[in-house]
Amino acid sequence: MSFKDSVSGLADRLAKAKSQADISEEATKQAVILPFLKELGFDVFDTTEVIPEYTADVGIRRGEKVDYAVAINGKIEFIVEAKPLNANLGSVQYNQLYRYFGVTEVRIAILTNGADYWFFTDIDAPNKMDERPFFKFSLEAYDDGDLRELEKFSKSAFNIDLVQETAAGLKYSRLAGAYITEQIQSPDDEFVKLVGRSFYEGNLTAKVVEALKPNIRRAFDDIIRQRVRQRLEVALGDDDGDEQDEQDELASAALVPAKGGVQTTDEEWQAFFIIQAIAAEVTSPSNITIRDAKAYCAVLFGDNNRKPICRLFLEGKTKSISFFDAEKNEERVHVGGPGDLYQHQARIKNVVAHYSDAMGGN
Template identity: 75%
Template structure:
């Protein structure tokens, strides 16, 4: 079994564990976390390699424990703190992990609830755990890039120097992405001036900057559209994309007509979804009241519902647990704004598929 298959298998195991909403911390460890460490190549039955309830004296505290310490060739390489499966890591307390990190020689700490794994190191200050993780891995939504990063933590591949180098790169990439995303949504004056210098010959006064700001924002939107359109062409084939055919919709009644805008929205969603699954898995099923976009033509796996006819247009998005949220849009092109949401639910369906 290759690494990708092993991760997919563990994702299926997680889905079964989540069927029990009352799963406590110890049960979470046994159901998912220990198998996760085993998947990374560690012998969870060897107490010299995977050390449960690892104890040390931390400052004035005696007998401070961390859930697991993991060693390679007798040297502890990372520590892990476990939370129950129903615990949100965003609101979790992990002061023990933070304190323990500061008095050991480890440079990697993991916080997990069995579904998500947050990886921390000490980029900002030596021997002091960073406040934010440099890498997050979710068993419910992962892609090949995530797998490549996770594989660096396997016993066979683990190299602390390479991991820290990767951590630094991921941190700065995340910060850069955060800045660029903010500029895409609302470019500030300094950014508009930076871009404006490349094409505007006059003096970039405050009034000129304010005039150029909508153009810079639109340029971002155009770039995003072009990238998605390129993926669409790859997903459908150049000839098919150019002729813009309409795929067959099962069980359609004669009086139901899928509009051009609905087809456009479908192609946009299919292009976005093709980043994490085969494009053929994204299907359209039209109805009188709305147009449904489904995963695998399965109405139990809805991606969204389109309400694009009439003056008021909207889209109802679903997550993998079937929770709904309606957003109002001007048209199909607004779906580019919800790229991450579409990608996330498609990825979760894809990873849960048998």
């Protein structure tokens, strides 16, 4: 069985576990977390390899335990703190991981609720666990790239130097993405000056910078649309540049105007184009439509309210997106901006593929 198939089996186990009401932390460990470690190649029945209730004295705190320590060739390589399946990792306390990380030689810490696995290391300061995970893996929404990163933590492939090098790359990519997303939404003066120096020959005064900002935003929009068009062309198997007008018409056919005076924002359009490009891998882009309302902006399959893909809540400082699965279960996720949609490609493709299959694969 391939690693991909093994992880798919874990996702099935997770779905069964979630069908139980109020599953406890211990039940979560047995149902999902230990099988997860097993699929990474560890012998969960060997207490010298997967050590439960691992104890390390921390300062004046004595006898505190972390849920699991995982060893390779007798050396503990990472520690695991488990939470119940219904726990939101973004709001739970995991102080034990911080304390253990600082007093042991371990360089990788994992926080999990069985469904989501957050991986931490010490990029910011040696022997001090970073506040933010460098890698997040979800059994409910992953793609081939996520699987490749996860496999680096398997017993046979684990290499701490490679993992930390990858961790630094992932962190810097995330930070760069966050900065670029911020500039797409609202370019600051320094960014406008940086770009403006490449084409503006005059003095970049405050008045000029302010005047250039709409042009910079428009340039971002054009770049995004071009990238979307390129992905559509690849997905549709069209390498002929003469067909570009046809592609534009295909994409435009999916745009349903907002009603009742509701204005669809630039961010909502950007998010729609990204979703349309992702979905193009499994269906015709014309099946993906946008319908704006006062409370949220909906992205639908076939312009059908009964076939929601997601709802966009992108106005205001706190932004979020609600994703739907094949059973129309809704999960709302906080995002920094439209660019974060690329982290949820599997969710989008799964629900679109379900709708597409139901209508005969069109």
